[in-house]
Amino acid sequence: MKLTEQKRMQILDAAEELFHSNGVEHTSMDQLALQAKVSKRTVYNHFATKDALFQAILQRMFDKLAQGSEVRFNAAEPIDQQLRRIATDEVALLSSAAFLRVAKIAIMQVMQRPELAQLMSESSLGCKRYIDSFLTDACKAGVLQIADIPFAGKQFIYQLKSFVFYPSLFGLEQQTPAQQAHIIDEAIALFLARYQVK
Amino acid sequence: MKLTEQKRMQILDAAEELFHSNGVEHTSMDQLALQAKVSKRTVYNHFATKDALFQAILQRMFDKLAQGSEVRFNAAEPIDQQLRRIATDEVALLSSAAFLRVAKIAIMQVMQRPELAQLMSESSLGCKRYIDSFLTDACKAGVLQIADIPFAGKQFIYQLKSFVFYPSLFGLEQQTPAQQAHIIDEAIALFLARYQVK
DNA sequence: GATATAAACTACACCGTGCAGTTTACATGT
DNA sequence: ACATGTAAACTGCACGGTGTAGTTTATATC
Known part of the structure; x- marks a missing residue:
């Protein structure tokens, strides 16, 4: 790899680290250059301003997360199994260090x-991309009955976010895998109790 | 009221306003004194440091919010009505300017x-204080059937928080009263579909 | 006489720049 | 293959400008 690309990566890595642990406002460019093992001038040769560096960091992190599989509705498979796959993917995303x-x-x-x-x-990101069309297909197939699909999709996702994402975000502890499994089970039970056609 | 108390209140009001709209870091003590119509020296006579002022603000705001009525379970009243009262109070709290x-x-x-x-x-704050005992009573009365009461209570509250609180917190718009009513209805429907004894 | 005010001041941290000198990557000539 | 040249990139440091926490001093007001 070229030197300049190497340095650029060192800068971005340091920025990701420091912006995360100290916050953007509390990270000085001197501190950042020190952590990146790069002169401050080099930082400014790559990124005109602190804000430009911040934008670049966000972009790089989003790109890292952008991939992820999409679950499409399958009439032949039990709905709870399918929801569990969706929820498991989502919880993995929401609790991943990168996403946090x-x-x-x-x-x-x-x-x-x-x-x-x-x-x-x-x-x-995550299942937000495809949940609406998944639920629409499930309704068409007569498996679910939902009046307001976008709203119901949010109800499902918000369950996971509330139990998994926000507690981690605010520095309260992560969940164990067993706790995560319980959260997923209960989210599905709640959702199906309301919307499954029996 | 004594003058010094009056000034103290002006300072706290200004701090609450500015800390909220600009953030603590982006509020200078000069700006704050200006807004409070008080000299900077007076600010420092009341609060030794910016951090002490911040702590005092948090304390005062918490105290303001600490009161709030408590809903106790009543076997003679339909459960959905009681939940609606709880949810309505909670949504009012979560969307109040003071709480935000x-x-x-x-x-x-x-x-x-x-x-x-x-x-x-x-x-x-809010219904978090009494929801567990409310649900416990409702289970004892045979109206609800819940295996994990603290978890179910969170499921209920998180619905409201997710739809009402976080969007407002992150600067996405507030909901209209009609939207709030819909959110409450759906949260109750979801909850009762899962836990109501039929 | 206690408290408030205004304004200037100190001390410091930070962003972003300029520049002289050094290192790296790489092309060209022998 | 090896030396040499060169352009681009990096380094280190000093510095201008700005913003801000907190202090001081001198003065006015209740």
Whole structure:
């Protein structure tokens, strides 16, 4: 790898680390250069301003997370099994270190500068991308009966987010795999009790 | 009221306003004194440091929110009505300007200094205080059937938080009263579909 | 006489720049 | 294959400008 690419990566790695642990505002460019083992001038040769560096970090982290499999409805498979696959993927995402990092950095910035709020809500990761069409297909197949599909999709996702994501985000502990399994089971039970055609 | 108390209140009001709209870090003590219509020296006569002022603000805001009526289970009243009263109170709290202010300020600080995380989780506001005993009574009365009561209580509260609180917190719009009513209805429907004894 | 005010001041941290000198990557000539 | 040249990138350091926490001093007001 070229030297300049190497340095660029060192800078981004350091920024990711420091922005996450100290917050963007509390990370000085001197500190950052030190951690990256790079001169401050080099940082500024790669990124014109601190804000540009911040944007680049967010972009890189989003790109890392963008992939992920999509679950499509299958009439031949029990609905609870399918929901469990969706939920398991989602919980894995929500509790992954990578996701928590980008979420923390992004949310901290959004709360300090509310004008950036759109950026966050627009980005579509995980099952949010496909849950609506999944539920639509399940309704068409007569397996579920839902009046307001986008709302129901949110109800499902929010269960997982509330139990898995926010507690981790705010620094309360992570869940054990057994606890996660319980959360998933109960989210599905709640959802199907309301929407499954019996 | 004594002059000094009057000034103290002006300072706290200004701090609450500015810490909320600009963030603690982006509020200077000069700006704060200006907004409070008080000299900077007076601010420092009341509060030794910016951090002490911040602590006092948090305390005052928590105290303001601490009161709130408690709903106790009543076997003679339909369960959905009782849940609706609980949920309505909770949504009013979660969407109130006062609660959003303290939450935003507190969460921003917690995310920057994770060692304060306990402070947040310990503070018990709204229906979180009594929901467990309410559900316990309802189970004893044979109206509900719940294996894990604390978990079920969280499921109920998290529905409201997810749809009402977090979107407001992150600067996405507030809900209309009609939307809030819908959120409450659906949270209750979801909950009762799973736990009501039929 | 206690308290408030205004304004200037200290001390420091930080962003971003300029620059002289060094290192790296690589092409060209022998 | 090896030396040499060169352009691009990196380094280290000093510095201007700015913002801010907290203090001091001198003055006014209740």
